[in-house]
Amino acid sequence: MADPSTSPPLTRASVQAALKLIEPYVHKTPVLTNTSLNRLASAPRTAAELEGTEWAGQTPAKPVLRFWFKCENLQKIGAFKARGAFHAIERLKLEPGWEENGGRERGVVTHSSGNHAQALAFAAQTSRIPCHIITPHSSSRAKISAARDTYGAHITFSGPTHPERQAVCDAVAAQTGARFVPPYNHPDIILGAGTAALELQAQFFASPNNNSGRRRLNAIITPCSGGGLLSGTALSCEGTGILVFGAEPSYQGADDARRGFYSGKRIEFVKSETIADGLRTPLGEIPWGVIYERRLVKGMYSVGEEQIKAAMRLVWERMKLVVEPSAVVGLAVALYNEEFRRMVEVEGGEEGWDLGVVFSGGNVDLEKVADLFA
Amino acid sequence: MADPSTSPPLTRASVQAALKLIEPYVHKTPVLTNTSLNRLASAPRTAAELEGTEWAGQTPAKPVLRFWFKCENLQKIGAFKARGAFHAIERLKLEPGWEENGGRERGVVTHSSGNHAQALAFAAQTSRIPCHIITPHSSSRAKISAARDTYGAHITFSGPTHPERQAVCDAVAAQTGARFVPPYNHPDIILGAGTAALELQAQFFASPNNNSGRRRLNAIITPCSGGGLLSGTALSCEGTGILVFGAEPSYQGADDARRGFYSGKRIEFVKSETIADGLRTPLGEIPWGVIYERRLVKGMYSVGEEQIKAAMRLVWERMKLVVEPSAVVGLAVALYNEEFRRMVEVEGGEEGWDLGVVFSGGNVDLEKVADLFA
Structure with missing residues (x-):
């Protein structure tokens, strides 16, 4: 690894340069859409579904969402x-x-x-x-x-x-x-990670399924652990107007980045046994600079274990993709976090949002999943 | 459904016309490659692996295979x-x-x-x-x-x-x-089914992973049940020089098309409880005309239940795709059927083959798969 002091600056142009360097070695992973998940996300949750949550008794949000799934589970080495x-x-x-x-x-x-x-x-x-x-x-x-x-x-x-x-x-x-x-x-790791979202932006623009006539996504949401993927994604969107959001599990305090983001102080220690085992690491210092100090991430959201499992099951059943629990945390936010959904309703209005969702990986023990689905 | 007598002729041009008609409604599904499956398929099986099979004691075949997976499991309705x-x-x-x-x-x-x-x-x-x-x-x-x-x-x-x-x-x-x-x-059903392989041909040609400099695949293999997919695929390849092969489960005589193909008489009745539950139907009359009478299919091969399960597991683990057992029968042939592999060795030589493999669908009960993988 190059000495950090000799690394390219943390800018969108550097993400573009990174993509040029790695293109011969990595997959340009597909971007998939799914009508039934769009329909599900665009239907308000029921009062019964909100019972027992922090949003119990509130009027359910009515966002309009069209998902664009960047399938990094289909990347080389599965992530x-x-x-x-x-x-x-x-x-x-x-x-x-x-x-x-x-x-x-x-x-x-x-x-x-x-x-x-x-x-x-x-x-x-x-x-x-x-x-x-x-x-x-x-x-x-x-x-x-x-x-x-x-x-x-x-x-x-x-x-x-x-x-x-x-x-x-x-x-x-x-x-x-x-x-x-x-x-x-x-x-270098952050700039490399950001290339997925850079590809996604171009793939959205070129997609025959892009019927909105828009040139760019409204937003992209990615899981956040050490923060390499989220900060790289944020850099890939700098200056484009695409909003960037991070998603974390809430279980046992695994939402350290979210808590740090809203308190203004990076949390350096986490110990959580969340099922999203790729997201147990606290946010790193350099990602924090991009995400928080440079304000390149618009907001952070978290979801519970059952919601992660439910999202994972939907992806397996409806999209036919093997994803690890960590990969679907962004989708779980869009489906189940009323705060996020309310924001999309307010910001997106009737036209709604084209939302990029990065599926970060698919490396999961089939035996463990068998237990989960049995 | 239009009266069959008014249907377009069973030709490649009619498959092209079919694609034009359905393009607004179906996904252009991705074509994926996978280095580790290529490596696995291109390594000779061991003598121990051939023990207990009909090829026991023979020198294992040494084919060179590069797979191009057409992911119809990611198609609308999952097939x-x-x-x-x-x-x-x-x-x-x-x-x-x-x-x-x-x-x-x-x-x-x-x-x-x-x-x-x-x-x-x-x-x-x-x-x-x-x-x-x-x-x-x-x-x-x-x-x-x-x-x-x-x-x-x-x-x-x-x-x-x-x-x-x-x-x-x-x-x-x-x-x-x-x-x-x-x-x-x-x-009409056959021509529609053939559009997947038509897309695959163009996607192979355009792929950045196509390093062979070839303009076309050497061959395509698909599962065969009633024969719509296989005969449509054969029509999509007519006149291109691309060889077409069919794959079936052998369990309890589910390889009716193969047996008919090599005996010259279509078998009209099958009763098999093969795990590949989409492939329990005997070959239809119109597909038979394309596959056998017009000689548009080059050969038929079958595999056992354990080989189907093994191929399915590989696809889930290495490719991160949810596939139903029926979908992987073509891959199982390429990995485990020595007769097929010997043919690729002989025909493809050191350069080997670019082989299209159609994954026909991904509609499988997660609970059943959990049992399988538990």
């Missing part, structure tokens, strides 16, 4: 993380002196139990660069063997906590000279 | 059947005298417990034409309520056997004057 990882590797290859000073042989290192590790291992392998992955003993065997056997990564085990993982990671970096590639808190 | 249904309705609207003689008010009728009923109900509703569905009492509640509540169809129940269903269907037709729209044995 948008491929974009940031390839961008990090490509930027590294462009760093003056990196190749000459043996950087290629020394490789890259990260700690992760999830999609970032697979993405980095895959991107590194593609450029024949060694990749070291630090992973807790508790990680799923399937993910470890995928990183090792399919993508040729060197695996080192660590304790489960963040300090334990970082310590092992630092040790491996010191020993091998490998460059640390963090999962989200780095400009 | 390619939408194409034939819309084409039938559009053709009916073009039939001289139909509108003037009250045809629109009298509507359409079919008997089906599956995707065809939903597709017809949806297509009829789109043109505000009444639709009558005859369905066995044993049909899934979910499918019946979808046809009735979502698509406004009139439901009539019947006994489970084909003669019982046809008798009720005839009675409803006589009573209402509704036009019978069969599920596959009609030129």
